[in-house]
Structure formats: C-alpha cells, structure tokens
Amino acid sequence: MKVSKFTCGLSAYPVHVTLYQPAAIADFPSQRRPLVILLPGGGYAFYSDREGEIMALQYLAQGFAVAQVAYRLRDQPPVLPTALYQLAGVVREFRQHALAYGISAEHILLVGFSAGGHVAALYADLWPSLAHDLNLPPMCLAVSALTLGYPVIGLRLGWPATQTECQTITGNWREHEADRLVTPQNPPTFIWTTADDELIAAENTRRYAQALQQQRVSTEMIIYPHGPHGLSLARAVTAFPVSFAPADPAFGERFIRPDVAGWFDRQLRWLDDLWDLKRFWRQQ
Template identity: 30%
Template sequence: MKAEENNLTISNHDFKVKSYWLDQVADFGQPVDYPIVVICPGGGFTFHSQREEEPVALRFNSFGMHAVVLEYKLIDKEPVYPLALQELGKVIDWINQQPASRHIDKQRIILAGFSAGGHIVAAYNGIATDEKLRKKYHLDQFSGQHAAAILGYPVIDMTVKGSFPSDDKVREEITPDKALWKTQDLLNKNSKPVFVWQTRTDELVNVINSLMYVEKMNQLDLPVEYHLFGSGIHGLVFGTYVTKKPGKDKYLNAWTAKWIELALNWLEMMKLIG
C-alpha cells in the first residue's frame, strides 16, 4: 500500500485529499483493478475527525479497496456549500483521470460519509444523480459518477429539533440554501444504493435523521440497507480501541463495531467488491 497526499483546486480554492493505494499482488498472476472508497469524515463542519480518516481507509484497504479521504471545506467566512459538493465531484473526476497503472475499477466508486461528512455524501447522492441539480450546483463540469454510498450516523435533515445543528446561525454558516438542509428531499429515482447505520441513543444526531433518508429511499424503490443499533454514543467509528479516545471508554461498543462487516457484506451483495 502506498499513502500519498494531493492538493486539488476548484475556482482558486485548494483542498487536500489523502490517498491509500493498494499494491498489485504478484501471486495473482494477473493485474487486478480494485474498487475505491472516498471517505468524508465528520467533525461538525468545524474540523475533520482523524478518527474517521486513516483507520477507516486502512480497514477498507484490508478488504481489497483503494481509499481516498476528502478534507472538504469547513465553516469559515464562506458557507460550506456548494463548494463541498464541488470538491467531492472534483475528487471523483480526479479518480477518473488516474492512469491505468493505478488499477482502479472506476465503475465501482463508493462514497462513505460520517456525521457532517454524511450530510455531504447524502446530499451528493441526490444532486449528482439529478441532471438539473447537477447543473445548478455546477457538478456538470466533472466526469464520473459514484456507484453507492455508506452513511454512518449521518446528519440528514438540519431542521430536526434537538439535533445537530442546534440553531439557525450554524445552519446559515453551513449553507443559506435551504434546499440543502433536507438531503432526503434531494433523492430521486436515479440516486445510488445506500447502506446506513446509526445508534438509537445517538445524543448529537437524532435517529430520525437516518430513518427519514431510508424511508425516502424506500419510497423511491431504491436499494437500501439499514442497521439501527440499540446503544452507543455519536462518533463511535468502529467502537474499538483503534478509534477510542484515550481514557474514554464510552467510545467502546463491540456490537456496533460489526457495522463495517455488514457494510462490506452489502457491497459484495451489490457486486461492488469481490
């Protein structure tokens, strides 16, 4: 495996991606093109949680997937959106421009988003698959399309009371475009399959978020798999010592750690890995 950092640019705006490329295996006797996952970590749009970056990338590596981490736009003087969507579109375009020597299966690009990063992925799954919205948010300048998405304790609807974000000021800092506040309403018949997981006791992102997205997927008759675990705090990642914050045992939850295996089983069922 080879780890790299690359700087990409959109409209004079630079952003960083971290990539984890699998090596070819000589024992196979022939080259293999691997699927690739693009990871959008959480952090409340104020930072990128490193607990949801390299540990997640390496786990996907272990299941035969290249991995890329997108360090998307955060809250500052300008809103997060629509630039964050364009950054994700640029990353997919960048993947499609990679040489054949990278051995990427460009028909199997998977998006994975956690918490705030889940909002970006959830919104992208609606906008990038709708011709009019793709043009409206200037995603039509980029080539390529994702094949599926994985959402972990995602922010879906920013208007849910008692859930992140807590007030209109933060919502406006993320985006004044109210059409982006409810990602479930962006879904359409061309949106891609989704795997979603969350815990019922999530104290930051109310569980109704994931439920609304899954329900809309069902209404559109789109492939979706949903796992609601009975307990666990927000931001568990794997719920193991790998991603536990030092001295904080509340980040341990062996049962929810099974989500990654469930997600990979789902990807195999969807013929997106293996």
C-alpha cells in the same frame, strides 16, 4: 501501501486529497481496485482522525483504494455548495483517470460520517443537478454506492443548535435537507446509527432510509439500540483513552460496542452482494 497527498478537482473548487493505495501482490497481474471516497465527520469544524486514516486502513485491508477528502469547513463559510462542487471534482478526477490510479470507475463507494455524511448524502441526491451546474456530463459524477455512519441528514432535525451555525453551513444554498432531495437516481445505500445518539438524532437516519425506500433505491438500514455519537469502528482502538477525560475515566468505555462494531463486516457483505466482489476479483 502507498500514500499520496495532492490537490485535485475543478479549477474553481480545488480540494486536498489523501490517497491510500494497497501495495500490489507480486504474483498477481495488475489489479483494478474498488475506490472508497472517504468524508470524515467533525461538525464541519474539523476532520475527525477517528474516521480518517484508521478507517481508510480497514478498507485497504479488503483491497480497496481510499481517497480521503478535505472538504470545505465552517471556517470558510458557507460550506455549501462548495463542498459538493469539491466532491464532484474528486469523483470526476478518479472516473476520468481510473486507469492511471488503478481503480475501477464502476466500483466507487462514497463513505461519510456525521457531518461528512451530510455532504455525502446531499451529493448522492444531487449529482445530476451538480453536473448541470458545472456543465459536465452527468455520468462523470456518478458513484456506485453510498455508506453513511450516524449521518446528519436534515439541518431541521436537531443539529446544529443555532441558526447562526446553520447559516455558516448553508449560506443561501437551499438544498440542504437530504431526505427531501432523494430521487430514483440515488445510489444503493448502507446507513447505520444508534437509537440513543445524543447529538445527531436517529430520526435523521430513519427519514433518509424511508425517502430512499419510497424512491425504490436499494437500502440497508441498521439502528443499533445503544451507543454515543461518533462511534467510528466501535472498538477499543477508536475509543477515547482515559487521558482524554481524566475526570471521567469511564468516558471512553461507551465507545466500545461489540454489537455496533459489526457494522463494518455487514457493510462488506452488502457490498459483496451488490457488486459480486468475488467475481470482480477473480475475473481480472
């Protein structure tokens, strides 16, 4: 595995990227790889490590390259539209230089969790208009598919708790209700959450999936019955240890959900159907 850290994007909207690239298989000719552009959550206050490198490694194990993006946070308000313009610059970078990065420009999966899911969903809605704003050819900003885990979709749907917090995200940017901005140009979308998520109501996921379906965008939605917000892989490796909350030793157990842990493999099956990955790998 090769890990590179660099700044890329549009000159007015630079952004830090960590690129994870699988090592080449020695007896194969050079391979083009699908690319995951990864946006961890963290409430626009930080980037959750539980949705960062450990998530990237899951995709690397499937042969994907992964670019983790350090989009704008609330400590430099407002988040929008800068985070969207930063993401546009990242997509453009990898599409324009796909050969140099060893990726397939037609197999880019945008993945976002929680607040990162909000950025990803808005981008999936708005990429043609972002191209207009930035005076760029629209197709250089296109992604091929979208995965959202327990995403923020509408800031009117219960998070954030105060108008002051909301203002640090939106500023004067009005296009922040992702379910109201879906068009037929949205990419195929895989979206999941839990019914009793205590922080980001499952209604976010339901409304976005409904909006996609109304626009005839290919959509797979899973709402698992139980599980707290921020499940990540829903396995012990991403569950909080006892030392995180000594007064509540059972706290981390809630983040181990064998049923929810199946989301990653279900997503891979969805991608396999969408992209015919067996053919993709074999015909290189």
